[in-house]
Amino acid sequence: MHYALNPRTFFYSHYFHLGLRFGAGLVGITFLALQFTDMETAMTVGIGALCTALMDMPSPLRHKFNEMLASVLLCSAVTLLISLCAPYYWLLMTTLVLISFFASMMVVYGKKSMPLQLATLFIMTMSMEHQMTPAQAFHHVGLFTLGAIAYLAYAMGVAWLLRHRIKQQVLAEALFELAAYIDIKADFYDVRYNLTEQFNKLVRHQALLADRQQASRDLILRSHQNRKDAIVVQVHVCMLDLYELILSTHTDYAQLRVHLVDSPAMKTLHDIAYKAARDIESVAYAVTRKLASYAAISYEPELDAIEAHLRQLQAEADAGKPRQEALAVLRAQRNKIRAIIRMIGELHVSSQRIYEGTPFWVDADMQPFLSQQKYELQLMRSHFRMDSPVFRFSLRVAMAIACGLAVGSLLPYAAHSYWIVLTIVIILKPSFSMTKQRRSDRIVGTVIGCVITALILRFFNWPAFIMACLVLSTIATPTFIYLRYRYAAIAVSIMILLQMSLVAPHDTNLITERLIDTFIGAAVATVFSFVLANWEYLSLPRLIRQVLETNLSYMEASFALLQGQSHNDFPYRIQRKRLMDSLSGLSAALVRMLDEPASKQRAVEDINLFIVQNYLLVAHVAALRAILRRHAKDIPADAVNAMLHYSHDQVGRTLAAALARHGGTAPRKAGMDALTPIPSSFAEVPWSGWPLVQRRIRLLQADADKIIIHSEAIMRDVAPGATAAGRPA
Incomplete structure (x- = not known):
């Protein structure tokens, strides 16, 4: 269930506050007009307020003003045009159709233009039934514009007064979705759930989580100038670091189930994940109520149980039983879980501190992390093609x-x-x-x-x-x-x-x-x-190419960071965000395609697996970062960097080969060759993290290989009907 539908959180959510703001403004303006005019005039003023209210969404103040002002001007112009054309039937019909067309073309500017399109078409339909003289039309539009400007002034005033509160609510929503994400991961430890179905569910929710995190970025990272803003910035950044740690907890769940199927360790791991989700929810709930959050959940019983399971497995291994693989997997999970618990603790602390400023990425350009909204006529003109x-x-x-x-x-x-x-x-x-x-x-x-x-x-x-x-x-x-x-x-x-x-x-x-x-x-x-339907499979080649291109860029930034070539993780974070956005776009297209007629569905299973394999590459990189941090003591830098360089080269060639087969930039010829195993000279290095790095790199390369297989299967299934899909949309 969506967190905002829960009675406990509903009245603190920005959805309910939006409804209150909308209702108070609309009813207030209409009743105020009713004190000085008749019902019909007051309704005209109210309709003007309603059209502007449709654009009242959580946005940075400057963006909000521009969006709502565009609604005022556009809707007023449409009202005037329709009112002047109303006495002439055929002119009115022609105008209605043309306005419908051009209003729908505004969708080219993205998701934020959808309410503006709806407001334009709504006032078009509300104006078409009125027969007016030119003088009456101008009087009607004046009343409409008065109501629209009144709501604009009201909404901007409320948004300024509650600017920090709105940031808290949007941040809390991202935290609630992160908790729901962990709940899905918890079920990987429950053998009653099918792993493939859980992966699909996880990837679908990751698209929603990415959207909520982006909404949080857009509000929080654009303007943070005082102590209150510093708190939400620190909680936001801590949330993103926690998300990366959660990504790193991915393991070979099938192997885990094989080795620990009869062990109570599986239920213990599930219980820890469930508790972690509730712990994050407690932070989110505190944020919605403008309170500091304090840890109230103890993980000690489960952690002690894990340690007991490890001792038992070690004793069985010492007795000659084949438990080494189970020991390695469970130890790795134990270490990652402890890191996540520590990070959740930092999330609590981030909500408690009073910061003098926002030291995070001082003087850094935040634009790559933020949604870019450009309303250029040339963009619309470029889409006038079939x-x-x-x-x-x-x-x-x-x-x-x-x-x-x-x-x-x-x-x-x-x-x-x-x-x-x-x-x-x-x-x-x-x-x-x-x-x-x-x-x-x-x-x-x-x-x-x-x-x-x-x-x-x-x-x-x-x-x-x-x-x-x-x-x-x-x-x-x-x-x-x-x-x-x-x-x-x-x-x-x-x-x-x-x-x-x-x-x-x-x-x-x-x-x-x-x-x-x-x-x-x-x-x-x-x-x-x-009629002229745009079936989702037509966009698949473009979306697949986009995922492969962003994954290549992500791998470049990731291995530069892992090998110490870059000590600033800013580029890595940017590329990770771009890759997650592209995977979310492909996942959303797949979900939409499943609602289309069966004859219009293509390569569903391979797209599912392609998304999962790309997601696993991100998880493996996050795990490598965690391993290198956890075993930083006495790290053999030359050997580790040589291993990482070799893996980077191989994975890069694999992804480049997959991209070339989808019409992207051609890789080097060597990229088409079969991958060779890790050189034997890397086999023995006296360092505690070496086996873990080796294992993770093998998984990384294996999943990269599978990406080629699934991308080729998608291309075979989609290409015959996707002749137009290669063009940018």
Whole structure:
């Protein structure tokens, strides 16, 4: 269950606070306008506030102002244009289709442009039913803009006052997701769970974790100037270091299960991981409540049990039983777990200290870690081509809305075409899987919302009760829109239908007509989701190349750090983030593809394994870093660096060969040769960490070899239908 759906954490989450902020601003502005004007005018002002409120998301203050100002200007311009065109039917229809197309093209600017697209299309549908003279149109737009600017001022004021609080909430969400990540890893020690399924689940959650960590970076690393900010910076950095340690705990779980299948050590390891997840959750919970966190969980019983298991295995090995491999694996896990427990302790301490400044990466350029948002016209123009997914999506939306308008004009009852169009706008998304999920949520949510509204109007039709329901639904809509859209669909249906009942109290067909319009809009959106569809398998070659390219860069930075060529881990962190982002993109594409028709699915198992193998390379590098730190005493630098150099060369050639077969930069000819075993001259070095380094490097090279196998299988399966996929999208 999502942490924000838990009653214990729900009221501290930024989702609930967003709902409160949204509801207070929207209701407050509408009621304020109602004190000086009539209901219709107040609703116009409220709609302006609502369109701006759709852009009210956690963002750095400067970005937030720019995003919300863009919404004010764009939505006001669309309102004016539609109002002026309304008296001329064919001009209005043409304008609606063109606005739908260009609004959908804004998706090219990334995830943050999606609310702006929705706000633009929402106000387009809200404006299309009004017949106005030019003077009335300008007056209407003035009222709309007044409400939009009022919410902009309100939201910026609240965001400035709560700027540190929002950072805490977003950081806490990343910590909660890290705890959920450890919960998945804990089940690797439970033999009841299938390892392959657990790996798939882990990689899927890693994509979500990467997204939450990026949101935390964007807010925390852009501006940190006072003591409070210094605390969240230190907790954030400690969280990332802890994440790397958790990556390093990956081991050969199949071998662990073979050697320790009958040992209570497996349950002990599971219990330690479960406790670690709860410990991290306690830090996250403290952060949400603006409190320092203190360790309250003891790991001593489990650690003592592990030591007892090790003594027993050692005694059995001394007695001649084959326990050396089990001993080595369990000792390695014991050492990594102790390191993680120490780091969790540091996470607690990071939330307690009062820092005078933020010494972390002083004078370093944080831009590579942050999301870059550029709104350049040239970027949109470059996508005016049929092989662009965004261009195809925009055409799809424009055609679907044109069809919805045509159907609405032909219906025998007093249809409201704007509700059909609004349903299409909400359901039709860039990918088939998103459209499918949104359609289900929209239909179920609307039906439930209509039933609840009918009950309210039939049995509880009292002004005070209706206003209370309006306020609650207004708060619930933004609260659940990113958590459970189905709940948001219920709330928004109640909110809009109750508002309509206040404006037109004698409309007895209000709910029935909206239900019919919703089903019509859903049917139109479903049909057009197959028109010019951008099936996920078409993007796979580009995403595979991207993963291989970033992995090569990551290996360069990793081995430079491991061999001591670089003592600054800044480049390593940047490349690790880039690789995790590319793996998250590929994983998200795979998840979306699984929701598409079976005929459009390609190489599912090989993509799964390709993602897992690349993920394992990151885990092996993290483990090597941990081993070198743990056995730093008397380290034979020359021998270790020679071993690392050899491994770096071999893994680099392997990845380069895989990249070349996917159309990337051609590697050296030697990269195509079969890998040779580690030279025998490296066999014996008198250093405690040597066997561990050797073993980890063998695993690293073996998993790199598997990447070629799976990438070739993907290419064979995808290439016949992916002629356009090689072009950048």
